[in-house]
Amino acid sequence: MTLEALRAAGVWVSTTAEDIAPRLTDWRGATGGPAAALLKPASIAEVVAVVRAAGEHGVPLVPQGGRTGLVGGGLPGAEGGAWIVSLERMRAIRQVDAAGLSATVEAGVVLQALHDAAAKEGCVFPLSLGAKGSATIGGLISTNAGGVQVLRHGTMRALVLGLEAVLPDGSVLNQLGGLRKDNSGYDIKQLLIGGEGTLGIVTAATLRLVPAPAARAVAWVGLHSPAEALALLRRVRGALGEAVESFEIMPAAGLALVLRHIEGVRAPLAGAHAWHALIEVTGRGAPEAMLGEVLMAAPEVEDAVVAASDAQAAALWRLREELPEAERRDGGAIKNDVSIAVADLPAFYEAVVAVMAGAFPTLRVMAFGHLGDGNLHLNFRAPEGVDDRAWVEANRVPVRRVLHDLIADWGGSISAEHGIGTLKAAELARLGDPGKLAAMRAVKAALDPKGIMNPGKILV
Numbered sequence: 001m002t003l004e005a006l007r008a009a010g011v012w013v014s015t016t017a018e019d020i021a022p023r024l025t026d027w028r029g030a031t032g033g034p035a036a037a038l039l040k041p042a043s044i045a046e047v048v049a050v051v052r053a054a055g056e057h058g059v060p061l062v063p064q065g066g067r068t069g070l071v072g073g074g075l076p077g078a079e080g081g082a083w084i085v086s087l088e089r090m091r092a093i094r095q096v097d098a099a100g101l102s103a104t105v106e107a108g109v110v111l112q113a114l115h116d117a118a119a120k121e122g123c124v125f126p127l128s129l130g131a132k133g134s135a136t137i138g139g140l141i142s143t144n145a146g147g148v149q150v151l152r153h154g155t156m157r158a159l160v161l162g163l164e165a166v167l168p169d170g171s172v173l174n175q176l177g178g179l180r181k182d183n184s185g186y187d188i189k190q191l192l193i194g195g196e197g198t199l200g201i202v203t204a205a206t207l208r209l210v211p212a213p214a215a216r217a218v219a220w221v222g223l224h225s226p227a228e229a230l231a232l233l234r235r236v237r238g239a240l241g242e243a244v245e246s247f248e249i250m251p252a253a254g255l256a257l258v259l260r261h262i263e264g265v266r267a268p269l270a271g272a273h274a275w276h277a278l279i280e281v282t283g284r285g286a287p288e289a290m291l292g293e294v295l296m297a298a299p300e301v302e303d304a305v306v307a308a309s310d311a312q313a314a315a316l317w318r319l320r321e322e323l324p325e326a327e328r329r330d331g332g333a334i335k336n337d338v339s340i341a342v343a344d345l346p347a348f349y350e351a352v353v354a355v356m357a358g359a360f361p362t363l364r365v366m367a368f369g370h371l372g373d374g375n376l377h378l379n380f381r382a383p384e385g386v387d388d389r390a391w392v393e394a395n396r397v398p399v400r401r402v403l404h405d406l407i408a409d410w411g412g413s414i415s416a417e418h419g420i421g422t423l424k425a426a427e428l429a430r431l432g433d434p435g436k437l438a439a440m441r442a443v444k445a446a447l448d449p450k451g452i453m454n455p456g457k458i459l460v
Helices: 003-008 017-024 044-057 111-120 137-142 188-192 226-243 252-261 287-297 310-321 323-330 342-359 388-409 425-431 434-447
Strands: 012-014 035-040 061-064 082-086 093-097 102-106 160-166 172-175 201-208 215-223 244-251 275-283 303-306 337-339 364-370 375-381
Touching: 003 012, 003 044, 017 035, 017 082, 044 061, 044 082, 044 160, 044 201, 061 137, 061 201, 093 111, 102 111, 102 137, 111 137, 137 201, 160 188, 172 188, 215 226, 215 287, 215 310, 226 244, 226 275, 226 287, 226 342, 244 252, 252 275, 252 323, 252 364, 275 287, 275 310, 287 303, 310 323, 323 375, 342 364, 342 375, 342 388, 375 388, 388 425
Parallel strands: 035 082, 061 082
Antiparallel strands: 012 035, 093 102, 102 201, 160 172, 160 201, 215 275, 215 303, 244 275, 244 364, 337 375, 364 375
16 A cells, blocks of 8 residues: 555645654654655554555554653664654544542643543543643554652553553554453563664553542752762652652752743742752651651751642642753753662762763753652763764764763663664674573564654664
8 A cells, every 4th residue: 555545545645845854853852864754643543554554565663652752762763764653643543430539631632631531530640741731642652651740650661451452563553441450371461662663653552540539749858969868769659658649859950950041930948059959748647747857857857848838839740840951941951861779879879970070071961750669861062162062963872872881880770761763783793691682683573573653762
């Protein structure tokens, strides 16, 4: 089946530069290679038709969500000729089951829309991130997204109960039942979660919900260092247990960027602090009082404020969520998303600062992220007064190589939640576990022998 035949069958197809050009760039501003067509199927039957047509003609397919990824996973390769497959027309929320605490939604549903639908039923989908207004469920599944609630609820792997997808041969994986127990062999859906579209196209999913909390407390804390932040995390979890949903950290320089570039925000504390923590706990009773008591007794805390309303809580969260945008407005950076054992994170950060100071003396380190699950966003910024774009282009490869070697020494991961895409594929091949890489290549060859599914991503 050709593009003309797909169009005649009802599939939305465009080959015009006007439609395709915006799909060749992602949130970072990175640009992919040329694409032959943009397709927007509106049903699983149309996705099947697209995949089978691509298989017949050996055409590469590049599944695309909200284009909020940071590793090039949703961009076509330099070889050209690919069909971009956008799931944006598949936005149905098929069911929200408050009794069973699940929701079945199509891949093009935007995360914020799922949050809103769940809230109407007294439930919460416990995954949130700064791009919730544009990131899609299909993209979040394909990248095994994390976000700010992993500490309690886990990544997308833990939240996907069932999956519907079209595999490279055009067959349909239909596992939307959402069974809490199913011990009937290989869990094929887990191969697609985090697979970045290299093993199939996710079309719908059944996702785990949790009851809306009776109450929540959000606090902003001033601290001296990541070591004190880790000590405070242990103290808060020791006192409040699983009620702790989020524990984020950011340096003073990060807060300064948000205050400089984002309108309508203000400093949460009166004094200056080298580091800041954002903590959220939920539960019954008065979690704000319990959290306040812990913070008042904690010697690590230099100053703190507990939100007195939902509006104040939202204002505190905005300071953290807007940091990536503020940093982007301030200039280019070499962005990294790494994972280290939680207990090692403060010492690892100090090692990064020391190693980078020796290898790249004028580089500026910006570190922030999810302390509770060991996920640190390590961004390296150009020296003051230097052309940031030219500096990033000249230094991204050697800087990342030094960082990745250090991560390997510490037993960490070069990708915590953003995936591999094209950006980290060569480094994964260099540093990845040989046994795991061999198994991944075997799975890819078995499921996608023609190599049409998002080629060039993850594996090189």
